[in-house]
Amino acid sequence: MFRGVSALFVPHADASCAPPKHNTLGNILAARLKELGGKVAKWPPNPDDVTHVVVLENITTSEVARALDMQKTAPASWTPWKRVVQCAWMQMALRREWQEKSNELPDDSPFAVSPPGAEPAKRNVVRGEVPCTPPKLRRTNQDARRADGGAEAAAAATAGSSTPLPFVRSTGEANQRSPRWGWAGRNDVAEQAASHAAASPTSLALQPYMTASEQLEHEQGLFTPYDRDAAAAAVAFLRSFWEQTGVGVADRFDEAGAGAAEAAAASSSAPTASKFQADDPVTSDSDADDAGNEASGHDTMRWTNPNLFVVQNLNRLKDHMGGDGRGPDAGQFKEKALMRAIGILSRSPYGTEVAVAQRQIKSANEILDKKHGGEHNNGVGRKTAEKVTEILETGTLRRADVFDGSNVSMDGGSAAERARVMDALTGIWGVGPNIANRYFLDGVRDADGLAERLPFLRRTAQQKIGIRHRADLAGPGKRVPRAIADKIRKAAQDSLNEAFPGTACTYLVGSMRRGKVSSGDVDVMVVVDSARGDGTDAPRRDRNLRSALRRVLEGLHDRGYIRRLEEALAADPDVPPDYTLSNSNDGGFGFEGVGRGHEPTAVAPLDGDSEDEDVEEREENPPEYDAVSGAAGAGGSKKEETLYIYRGHDDVQREEPITWMGVAHEPSGGPYFRLDLKVYPRRCVGTALLYFTGSARFNRALRYWARWSPRAELVRAARRLSPSGPGVLRVGLSFTQSATTKTRHVGELHAHLEQPNGFRINDTDLTPIFVPKRVEKEVVDPAAKGRRWGGNELWQCSRTYEWLSEADVFNAMGLPYIPPFLRNM
DNA sequence: TGGCTGTACTG
DNA sequence: CAGTAC
DNA sequence: GCCA
DNA sequence: GAATG
DNA sequence: CATTC
Secondary structure, eight states: TTOEEEEEOOTTTSSSOOOTTTTOOOHHHHHHHHHHHOOEEESSSGGOOSSSEEHHHHHHHHHHHHHHHHHOGGGGGGSOEEEEHHHHHHHHHHHHHHOOOOOOOOOOGGOOOOOTTTTOOOOOOOTTTTTTTTOOOHHHHHHOOOOOOOHHHHHHTOOSSSSOOOOOOOSSHHHHOOOOSSSSSSHHHHEEEEEEEEOTSSSSSSSSSSSSHHHOOOOHOOOOOOOOOHHHHHHHHHHHHHHGGTTOSSSHHHHHHHHHHHHHHHHHHHGGGGGGGGTTTTOOOOOOTTTTTTTTTSSTTSSTTTTHHHHHHHHHHTOOOOOTTSSTTTTTHHHHHHHHHHHHHHHHHSSSHHHHHTTSSHHHHHHHHHOOOOOOTTTTTTTHHHHHHHHHHSSSSSHHHHHOOOTOEEETTEHHHHHHHHHHTTTTTTTOHHHHHHHHHHOOOOOHHHHHHGSSSSSHHHHHHHHHHHHHHHHHTTOOOOOOOHHHHHHHHHHHHHHHHHHHHEEEEEGGGGTSEESSEEEEEEOOOOOOSSSSSOOOGOHHHHHHHHHHHHHHHHHHSSSSHHHHHHHOTTTTGGGSOOOOOTTTBBEEEEOOOOOOOEESTTTTOOOOOOOOHHHHHHHHHHHIIIIIISSSOTHHHHHHSEEEEETOOOOSOOEEEEEEEEETTTEEEEEEEEEEGGHHHHHHHHHHHHOOHHHHHHHHHHHHOOOOOHHHHHHHHHHHOSSSSSEHHHHHHHHEEEEEOOOEEEEEEEOOOEEEEEESOOOEEEEEEEEEEEEEOOGGTTTTOOSOOOOEEOOOOOOSSHHHHHHHTTTTOOGGGGGOO
């Protein structure tokens, strides 16, 4: 097709104008171009050898000229212009070749780059991504599809909440639903447990709060009973800390706990209280992590909430606030702020006025007038209050109207359309707000539209899987029933038992462990006890965490739950040419998913003493166990003076957690769902379970509280755990760069430490932290370029602990054990 | 004005 | 790094 | 958006 | 090509 | 990934 074409690739306007390298879009295109008989012009180019100038970005010809100038190419020789076209043209040609076996070059005029002097086209495209104008053809197709979708949606709307939920058993479940704890009061703990037991046939009758996986814990002596009231109080307390919201509300746990418990009990006496369960684990169609949505004005809100109207309006606005990830101006936090108000209102059994009286939400005026004598507003401040006032007074929210008005246009389409498209696109696994936004600006309107472009997009493995299974995975109604999750867990356990009897244990975690009867995905955690078994310290391949994961995957494959990569590709009739080529990362396991850490990566010198080691040599001669165990996270082997970082090498003992995220379905067929596997060493079962059980909000609340709340008990707990008192320490410095905080050792800080005053929690550790107070000496590497200790950095105890149960973790923090089903925040 | 959980991985 | 995910 |  | 951000 | 070494 490209015979006679000699293309010069221009990377992009602000690049250094080096020829495109590696796996860039330019390279992919260049490779295909050569395959199809074209030529790729060398850089710097000889004008005579070039028939097309292909730009990887939507730039003007003058910018191209500037780019060429920088390469010392006489601009004069480039006039008159050859065809300067967007790379989309080549992509289109390639697609045509692939789809239609066409032999003709497509018309390039729609892809011509605007001439010098013309208004530069808007740069609404990621570098290297398919730029700008979508081909006409697809636009009409889209219109057709959109019309269809609209009709369906309308039909669904008239039918009420009858949208079929593919994964949820259609019979029975609705009738098993019962109110849960929380607003409804203390008895509901028991009720919840009962319904939980009903939902989980394998639960022990005697201990109704145990899920199947807890039963397993119990058998292993890991389960700890709990004090129901204390746990409920602790949850109420932590909840008040949800993301900074409740800071200062109560400094003392007991006071706050008692107060909250009281409030809960009081509200339970309200006649209609049980109607307002925002995230009933049994009832809810979505995970608790989405709470707020559930109370939204959509068809999930079946009960009558006096605040429904206000909530609906706030929610309309919230839907347009979707975030820019965690960036500095991330809408994430605005969204969260709105959700706080929405949550308060939707949980309240009273109308707004009553809620105001109860201080569940302050009245707009009150907030505007004063600060409540120092009290906090539950994180609902001026702007939100104004919005509530507006809704109450005018019956609508202008800002939301503006967004929702279909005639309001913004880059790439109307605001209302944007919200819809963003929803559809972010529903794809691997596509977040930023990427979705780019696609929107790019003219993509739905997942199918994105799928059409897939061959010409450099995308992550996740996104490819996400797109391939978009029909099964996307959308709010797609849920996995507990029974299937149980089967998967059991299959995993069985596979391990066959291969490595007695050394590995599986848990069903995620929302399932919190007692939900269905979930958006299946989370299974594997714990490998590498030390158990033959009684020696010697590493064994079969105790390797990675081996365990491989074994689980193979077992799941043998039983028909997951596919090998080849099977997935073979089953897909529409596999585009480069679908398999680029950057697919399956973790080296060969199954349809994204594995983590499969190649040995780095051998870095420790303390800068030794020369760089040869990675390949190390691979050929796997290091002895002693040398490697240090690398595995136990503190480094000073003897070797080299820190080995292996990403899951089968020959070494690997003690770092390993994950696999992929898709699975029932052996008999049926829709695919997301499956997450994570393997941990035994020493962190407790913290790992805590993390992987969630909920996300619970984790955030807990971590935030543990780190920042200078509660006496917390400090005492930290001191109890900490091996050393105050002293002079050397610490690294961390700094913020580009909206993310990086820790890098750019210097040393000699400071007096006070007692540890909090904890830092992650999925492998709970460590006491110190805030260095008086700085004595600061030695900063010039490379730090003036960056200094910010004052908020923490020194973290380097000692590692064994967290063999969740109860240990709670204990260490001075918290009562909080059972999983109470963690649905 | 900076922080809002903490971490690992891709491309 | 920016982005995504858990 | 809210808070310190 | 590996390392870096 | 894009860029630098």
